[in-house]
Amino acid sequence: MENKTRPEGFEQIFFADGNNLAKAHPVKQDIAKLKIALRQLHHNADLLIDAFIQRCESENVPVDCHMGCQWCCNQAVFASTHEMVVLVDYLERRFSPEVIAEVKEKARLKEEKLTELSPKEVLNTSLPCPLLRKGTCMVYPVRPMGCRIYLSSSEKSCHAKYDNPEDPTVIPKLFDFTLKAGRQLNEGFAASMRDEGLDMKEHRIEHILLKLLESPDKKNEWLQGATIHDNFPFDEV
Template identity: 40%
Template structure:
């Protein structure tokens, strides 16, 4: 079996796992607690994969440059599915005091004002801080969407370059392919199970849901 075939098998496995996790929530009549529990389990599985990648990279003297306090990627548009953002909001309602919650919503409104009319490359290259960014760290880290979890770079210089020169078509962040592809497939499986049961998940930018 070739490396590509092995990776395709991995993608199918992660899709299947995501599908089965969503089906657990379906069998519980899609009550919010059950849906959030399934989503939490999916995130835990992806986090486990990423933790293993960090250990493997260290053993091989390779680098994953992502760490707390590095927030270059937290200034670009982040898209997530509505069930992820509902989970994020529930976390905020439970964990944030009223002033903190209101402050995040105000920042979300400001970002929506900046980005709301942009499209295409102009939107994707826009740089404006995430409403949840505080002291260069995510204030809702435990509940961040899949897109944030799987965005891992092997070279922080490439991230800085993309932040400063997003229109440069020759240089992009040096992102790790495996977590990005497997995380997306797992989320696609989750989404597919919901669709099979009559629920069409839609995608939003984070700030659109926070307001």
Template identity: 40%
Template structure:
């Protein structure tokens, strides 16, 4: 792990300790997660601005939803944050529709394993008219999935089993976000808090 990665891990660990030491409450957890998400969002915004200055582009924008049709995995504490947002920010009708779509997607993905699961293409239960209904509370995996070529995302959507097709993802934000989350998770485990990973729809049902 290089110095930069160690710094991200340290920051994530400190936020995880803030959330879970000496004991974890929803308020402490959600506050620490909001800080972590704000940090990775600031990083991706800076990369976006830098790319523009260099005459390059980040293809991701509202209305582009190719990545929102694949399985998304998140830690259970992230999904608690997401559920809290949904329950407090969205109206009851929207909540009912999200649960219905989550149950439908979960039923389709539950029997799948390995590549069959990873390459399955079904819309996220939070997707509505090309946008995320809980964008502010989306998990780390969604925040760091940034592509420089929308055509590569489209091809992966159309032919996920083709090993030559894969989105042109930016490596740095993906590594940074994962390492931040690793540090956060390690701090929770250090305080004897069990941590598991789930598909989004498994928790939304």
């Protein structure tokens, strides 16, 4: 998020890691370079999460996330502009125009439903991600950081939240460390992108996805410094 106060403690370390990584891989209006930089960021995040899972296993702490589990793919999921630019590039390179048209329609329908809601109501609504196909993420290799760091110790708690999205007492049992570390890696990375003159904002996946699929030129416009979508009003939640 823009104008966010710099983190302190261990979070500051991960912010610096993300920031330094991006500075080592300047984009310079080149999507190929952005893809390389983001691939390295995701690789670092995945290594961190793998190490965390191994630590949990050694201490007999359950990690209940597994292939085929998709309860979290039905909640509001947020991504940053740079992540979605790379995601849409992947989508367009890997899938047929017909499949992409299906994704676009799913994004449009979800966007129409959520646009009518308040920011707080959005967070308390369960609707499937438009990139969920036959129970599988279509863009798993380039999924946003928010999807990577969502790690639960109880599938039952995630299922319960899916069934009761409006109940504030139902809370998925998520690991705080991966959420905070991954978030700051991404924040640091985004801060460096802003220093390059790129407009970095955060919104729901389907919101940015629809903007990019409706106007293919927006990817290049963004690489030239243009604003291509608004920011989700987190302060109204």
